[in-house]
Amino acid sequence: MKYQPHLPEQDNEQNINVSHDQPLKTLFTLLSGVLAIIGVGYGLLGVCVDFAVDHLPDEVETLIARQFSLSDPLSNVVQDEFSAYLQTMLRELQQCAGVGYPLQLTLADVDQINAFAIPGGQIVVFTGLIDQLESENGLAFVLAHEISHFQNRDHLRSMGRGVVIMGLSALITGADSVITKLILPTITLGEMRFSQSRELAADRRALAILNCRYGHVGGGTEFFSGLLSHADNAAGSVWGHYFDSHPKAMARVERIQQQGDEAGFRVGAVTRLMAR
Amino acid sequence: MVELLIFLVLISVGYFFGQRSEAKHFRSIRARELELMGLITHNGKHPLGVDQLGTVTESRLVYGSVVISVDYFKGVVAGLRMLVGGNLGTYETLVDRARREAVLRLKESCTDAAQIINLRIETSAISKGNQNQVGSVEVLAYATAIYTQ
């Protein structure tokens, strides 16, 4: 018996045991395909979620909201005369907005310029933001803006989509899989665009609330005009998303003024903010 | 945004280093296979040409094993491919490399043997990364080396 060996890739033969596709090309084809499917699915989900949110009874909303609380409780909550004054302000604005369920305001001693709303009716304001403002009207606008988000159920909307798509991806590929991790940033990007149109709607509503409370909309743009000079220090902060997802300050000031004019709101003298 | 950036960095690092080391490994495998081509290797129980073999002085169990890790890029491409179905090309090159390397190491451990018979190859994934991801592939090749005078 003879022994006549032959190697797997001898004489420039192709390696039979592997698929000969270009890995980079495969990556791009698959990635664009998967992202396209996710995009279409996300759009469809959005429509479904919007429909569900619009038809949700108030009781169910309160029930859902109760499931959420700050996962990381704020450590430097301020409770003094000033925060009581903010609470009163919130009550008055809430009455104007006609929000039925209780809202809570938390003042946190943090230097960053930010305010945000947490599902469940909680509004958190950082002292950094208070220090930026001179008039009560400016602050009232920010609070009215967050109230409008609650009224439009924007939190439920964005949460609904995010939860559903993450759930689907985790079901198909596993919670820790590369795909789920890949989808995560895509969703956040999508949500930012999503929330920008909701931001403008919230601004419009906030103006109406402001007009109801003070009889004019003077000072409404104060916060965002102030931002223009502080945009730099905010960009890298933890709460930087507040600025990313909110339309650029300059354009926003113009939009708010335009919205005010369209609605025929008067611009009057501002009330000074209580000293802290 | 940060996650996306980390992902892009990891995938390009994985692609650059992974593809480079894979090409290098394949070059080395081909060169060494050519070098050890003359060493009779098969997976039958009996040596070839028993009549011309001469006096057998020793038969010994020999092994070769290797553990090769997946890179981030391969993992992502395979993860996407698993959604669509079909051949996971990036893992195929991985196991191909591992098996050929294991057999080569086996041969290198007994270059002066007359024949290598009863070759067996086992594969296992020793460390699975998180959930579905491949961590690394382990291949063990074992055989009997026959030495003659």
Added chain:
Amino acid sequence: MFITNTEEIAGKKISVCHGVVSGSTVRAKHAGRDIMAGLKNIMGGELTAYTELLTESRDQAIQRMEDQAQQMGANAIVNVRFSTSSVTAGASEIYVYGTAVTVE
């Protein structure tokens, strides 16, 4: 091409030995089939999607081994062994190897 898992091919004489040939594949089914298989796990029964996957992988691996033997100019493969491992969950990995020979 004769493919056997015995040392010899009955009734034939092996004239040339070409060394070890192998075929390997790593294949997966699309995610929809994975989900269906997951549901089937609740009720029990044959997971047709995975049986199909295994058959496809095995056929492809054997085909690759045959192609390799053909490249060598062999006309038979003896002593064929299968080795399977789960390289990754949801994908099937099959390795088949044998000795390529020429029979008269």
